[in-house]
Amino acid sequence: xxxxxxxxVGPLVKDGATLFLGGLAMMGLAEEALQGLERxxxxxxxxxxxxxxxxGAIGNAGTGGxxxxxxxxxxxRVVAGHFGQTGKAMMAMVHAGEVEAYNFPQGSLSSLTxxxxxxxxxxxxxxxxxxxxxxxxxxxxxxxxxxxDLVRLVEFEGEE
Numbered sequence: 001x002x003x004x005x006x007x008x009v010g011p012l013v014k015d016g017a018t019l020f021l022g023g024l025a026m027m028g029l030a031e032e033a034l035q036g037l038e039r040x041x042x043x044x045x046x047x048x049x050x051x052x053x054x055x056g057a058i059g060n061a062g063t064g065g066x067x068x069x070x071x072x073x074x075x076x077r078v079v080a081g082h083f084g085q086t087g088k089a090m091m092a093m094v095h096a097g098e099v100e101a102y103n104f105p106q107g108s109l110s111s112l113t114x115x116x117x118x119x120x121x122x123x124x125x126x127x128x129x130x131x132x133x134x135x136x137x138x139x140x141x142x143x144x145x146x147x148x149d150l151v152r153l154v155e156f157e158g159e160e
Contacts, residue, residue, distance in 0.1 A: 006032040010040020013047040016076075020113065024056040025085045026064055038068035049076040055109040057085035066090045075099050079150070081106030083142075094143055101142035102150055104133055124156055 004012075013019065023029035041047065052058075052066070052075060059065025061084070069075045070089035077100040083091065094101040105127050112123045128151075132138040135151050153160060 006036030007039065009033045009036040010044070010047070013037060013040075013050070015046055015048045016050070017047060018051040018053060021052055021054040021058045021065075023058065025058070026060050029058060029065055031064055034065065034068040038071070041071060041074050045073070048073050050074060051077040051079065053109075053113075054080045055106050055113060056080075057082035059085040059087045059090075061085045062087055072098065077146075078102070079104065079109070081109045097143045097145040100146040100148070102140045102146055103142050104128070104140045104151070124154065126160070129153075129160060 021029065021034075037047075050069065052069060054066075057065075057080070059067055065085060065087065066078070067087035067089050069078075070087065070093055072093075075093075078086075078090070078094065079102045080086070081104060083094070083101075083103060086094075090099075093099050108123065108125050108127045111125070115123045128134055128140070133140045133151065135149060135153050139149055139151050141147075
């Protein structure tokens with residue numbers, strides 16, 4: 001395993017990449033790596049148009065975690081199971097429609113992450129049916145910037 005510094009992280013992340021952010025709030029989070037990524041973006045304007053994926057809330061409701069991504073052009077899409085610790089700057093971007101924002105159940109995101117890692121074609125779950133996550137309702141979209149349908153309703157063995 002190669003150990004790198006926080007400032008070596010930025011050049012490794014390509015424009016348009018999807019980043020999985022592990023941890024919950026600030027526990028288990030690679031905070032220094034996110035700080036290095038932010039410094040690289042502020043110095044070079046890259047990486048741009050990132051998608052972040054987190055099962056739980058990432059941050060400390062202040063300047064940590066997702067707050068490092070709260071710069072115009074840095075993030076295209078945020079997918080999370082909880083936005084409570086995201087921080088004011090990123091939440092302002094979500095509310096203004098400056099980033100696509102999707103909110104799905106934490107357990108479903110955790111299961112889906114495991115399915116993605118095993119190269120499964122997807123996750124079938126009834127979790128969220130009848131709620132704002134239901135694709136017949138809002139499909140987990142938190143703002144008008146979130147146009148793409150990331151969930152869909154399927155029938156399997158006669159059930160939704």
